[in-house]
Amino acid sequence: MDFQVIIDNLPLYFQGLRVTVMLVFFSLVLGLCLALPIALMATSKSTWVRILPKAYIYFFRGTPLIVQMYLIYHGMGQFEAIQNSFLWAIFKEAYMCALFAFALNTAGYTAEILRGTIEQTAFGEIEAAKACGMSRAMAYRRIILPSTFRRALPAYGNEVIFMLHGSALAGIITIVDLFGAAKIVNSRSFVPFESFITAGLFYLVITFIIVWGFKKAEHYWHAHLRPRES
Amino acid sequence: MSSVIDYLPLILKGMLLTIEVAVLSLLISVLLGMIGALAKMSGSRIARSIAGIYTTVIRGMPDLVLMTLIFFGGQILLNNVGEKLGLEYIDVSPFVAGVITIGFIFGAYMAETFRGGILAVSRGEIEAGYAFGMTPMKVFMRITLPAMVRHALPGFGNNWLVLTKATALISIIGLHDMVFNALVAGGTTRKPFTFLCVVAFLYLLITGVSDIGIRWLDKRYSVGVRKA
Numbered sequence: 001m002d003f004q005v006i007i008d009n010l011p012l013y014f015q016g017l018r019v020t021v022m023l024v025f026f027s028l029v030l031g032l033c034l035a036l037p038i039a040l041m042a043t044s045k046s047t048w049v050r051i052l053p054k055a056y057i058y059f060f061r062g063t064p065l066i067v068q069m070y071l072i073y074h075g076m077g078q079f080e081a082i083q084n085s086f087l088w089a090i091f092k093e094a095y096m097c098a099l100f101a102f103a104l105n106t107a108g109y110t111a112e113i114l115r116g117t118i119e120q121t122a123f124g125e126i127e128a129a130k131a132c133g134m135s136r137a138m139a140y141r142r143i144i145l146p147s148t149f150r151r152a153l154p155a156y157g158n159e160v161i162f163m164l165h166g167s168a169l170a171g172i173i174t175i176v177d178l179f180g181a182a183k184i185v186n187s188r189s190f191v192p193f194e195s196f197i198t199a200g201l202f203y204l205v206i207t208f209i210i211v212w213g214f215k216k217a218e219h220y221w222h223a224h225l226r227p228r229e230s
Numbered sequence: 231m232s233s234v235i236d237y238l239p240l241i242l243k244g245m246l247l248t249i250e251v252a253v254l255s256l257l258i259s260v261l262l263g264m265i266g267a268l269a270k271m272s273g274s275r276i277a278r279s280i281a282g283i284y285t286t287v288i289r290g291m292p293d294l295v296l297m298t299l300i301f302f303g304g305q306i307l308l309n310n311v312g313e314k315l316g317l318e319y320i321d322v323s324p325f326v327a328g329v330i331t332i333g334f335i336f337g338a339y340m341a342e343t344f345r346g347g348i349l350a351v352s353r354g355e356i357e358a359g360y361a362f363g364m365t366p367m368k369v370f371m372r373i374t375l376p377a378m379v380r381h382a383l384p385g386f387g388n389n390w391l392v393l394t395k396a397t398a399l400i401s402i403i404g405l406h407d408m409v410f411n412a413l414v415a416g417g418t419t420r421k422p423f424t425f426l427c428v429v430a431f432l433y434l435l436i437t438g439v440s441d442i443g444i445r446w447l448d449k450r451y452s453v454g455v456r457k458a
Binding site: 074 | 287290291292293294295296298299302303306307395396397398399401402409412413416420421422423424426427429430433434437438
């Protein structure tokens with residue numbers, strides 16, 4: 001084991017770390033914004049409204065992330081209409097393709113989590129909202145959605161970790177994220193153990209931080225469920 | 231459309247490889263998962279901590295990083311060991327590396343699933359087994375194992391679906407699975423989108439069929455369980 005190479009390349013890893021964190025963060029934010037309307041539509045009573053979001057969720061949960069990413073990264077160039085439009089400025093950037101694919105993917109998974117939790121809202125709570133004379137919109141805003149987000153927290157924590165791990169795929173389409181950095185170090189000095197283990201440790205640490213963060217968040221948001229400390 | 235028909239055999243050949251890798255790595259992961267789950271619940275502190283490190287580290291790292299680590303690193307490790315032992319050069323085939331890696335990764339997930347299943351078996355049943363004078367092995371084979379299947383099945387099904395999708399990563403270490411073949415076909419015909427859509431559809435087919443299978447198993451193993 002020769003960790004001198006790693007120490008020399010630490011700046012590259014930290015640069016990769018920044019790219020990974022940013023990529024995951026923006027994907028999650030975009031994905032969450034997309035997921036909410038999809039989840040609301042998927043819980044609709046009308047079959048026609050439900051069909052599209054259900055298909056979206058089915059597709060993005062049923063196919064590998066790498067295929068989705070390739071569809072955007074390699075696939076979009078097939079259409080001349082896209083190549084000639086302003087969209088090409090976006091789709092020719094590997095970073096944008098990865099961001100796009102990750103956001104759409106996490107939106108599918110998050111929408112499914114939210115759909116499950118929305119449907120499991122205690123009926124008494126909705127009845128109480130109705131009895132108080134709340135409109136549907138108000139009931140959603142004040143009762144259903146806050147309770148949904150709270151209950152979705154543990155599952156969403158898992159999804160965030162999945163997204164972090166999935167984001168390593170960005171490294172194979174030329175983006176220098178953590179995995180991309182490890183690939184560069186490996187190809188330069190041929191030290192597969194040291195380079196990939198270092199990247200793996202970085203991911204491990206980020207994972208632990210996310211787990212810890214969600215534990216704190218649950219401690220706060222599930223305060224009413226905690227056994228009383230005396 | 232005609233190009234799709236031309237290249238369909240190639241894609242289907244890739245699909246066969248995908249399924250092969252998925253099934254073989256599932257076998258490895260079930261084996262490792264069982265060992266891991268039992269180690270996690272064993273009385274030995276060393277076994278517990280090894281299993282703990284295994285499940286935590288594997289589940290905390292991206293599968294892609296682990297796969298490249300095992301594929302590239304495993305080759306060097308084997309060569310070094312082989313050199314010391316005076317063996318000839320051993321070439322790690324991407325197929326073996328892929329199967330072992332995916333099996334190794336999902337063994338960690340399976341261990342957690344199986345542990346949950348074992349914990350869900352009611353204590354009284356196991357105690358009853360011991361009361362009949364069964365050996366620990368017999369208790370496990372006759373009582374714990376059959377009873378835990380029902381509890382572990384939903385998690386097991388989930389793991390299988392994630393595993394199937396993870397097999398797409400083997401295209402990166404040079405295996406000609408359906409993703410790889412789709413890129414080849416897409417490159418020569420300049421229609422990558424079309425072929426990747428075909429692959430996406432085939433994945434949906436695999437996951438859809440698996441879903442039906444899991445539901446059937448669930449029904450079978452839940453016979454005699456009262457449902458509200």
